[in-house]
Amino acid sequence: MSSSQIENTSLHHHASSSTNHQQQQPLSRYESQKRRDWNTFGQYLKTQNPPVPLSNCNFNHVLDFLRYLDQFGKTKVHLHTCIFFGQPTPPAPCACPLKQAWGSLDALIGRLRAAYEEHGGSPETNPFGGGPIRVYLREVKDSQQKARGIPYKKKKKKKKSYQIKGSSSITTTQTQTACVKQQDS
Numbered sequence: 001m002s003s004s005q006i007e008n009t010s011l012h013h014h015a016s017s018s019t020n021h022q023q024q025q026p027l028s029r030y031e032s033q034k035r036r037d038w039n040t041f042g043q044y045l046k047t048q049n050p051p052v053p054l055s056n057c058n059f060n061h062v063l064d065f066l067r068y069l070d071q072f073g074k075t076k077v078h079l080h081t082c083i084f085f086g087q088p089t090p091p092a093p094c095a096c097p098l099k100q101a102w103g104s105l106d107a108l109i110g111r112l113r114a115a116y117e118e119h120g121g122s123p124e125t126n127p128f129g130g131g132p133i134r135v136y137l138r139e140v141k142d143s144q145q146k147a148r149g150i151p152y153k154k155k156k157k158k159k160k161s162y163q164i165k166g167s168s169s170i171t172t173t174q175t176q177t178a179c180v181k182q183q184d185s
Contacts, residue, residue: 038115073099086149102141
């Protein structure tokens with residue numbers, strides 16, 4: 001899709017949504033945030049030297065945008081050389097940088113991915129949904145957890161309980177054990 005097609009689609013979408021907006025309910029918090037994020041990313045691309053048309057945007061531009069946002073972050077991320085590295089609640093302030101929190105970046109990418117496709121981009125060429133973005137987000141998550149001393153643990157799946165008529169609920173393991181004992185008898 002060419003730059004003019006995406007921009008025309010965006011303008012048409014914006015014009016039609018503004019007339020519909022007067023007749024419809026106000027936008028949800030998610031939709032408002034998605035629109036703000038999309039406009040912010042568009043402005044970021046325009047400020048590049050030379051400006052980058054949306055149709056030429058790739059994952060490198062997205063990664064640069066995410067790094068650019070770090071300057072506005074509010075999450076303290078301790079460096080390896082910091083005496084508080086790995087401590088969840090440091091006893092004193094330090095000079096380590098503030099960055100965007102992983103959760104904020106993850107949510108931002110989700111909204112931008114949806115906005116890209118709503119503005120005429122195809123899922124196959126979506127620069128917000130590629131592997132390099134997922135790798136970057138995983139690295140940010142890991143580094144922030146290590147810096148705060150919080151190990152990542154996968155949650156264990158809960159066992160399903162089944163209610164048998166006339167008795168208390170039992171877990172899948174108990175049912176399987178009971179079946180095996182019956183077969184052995």
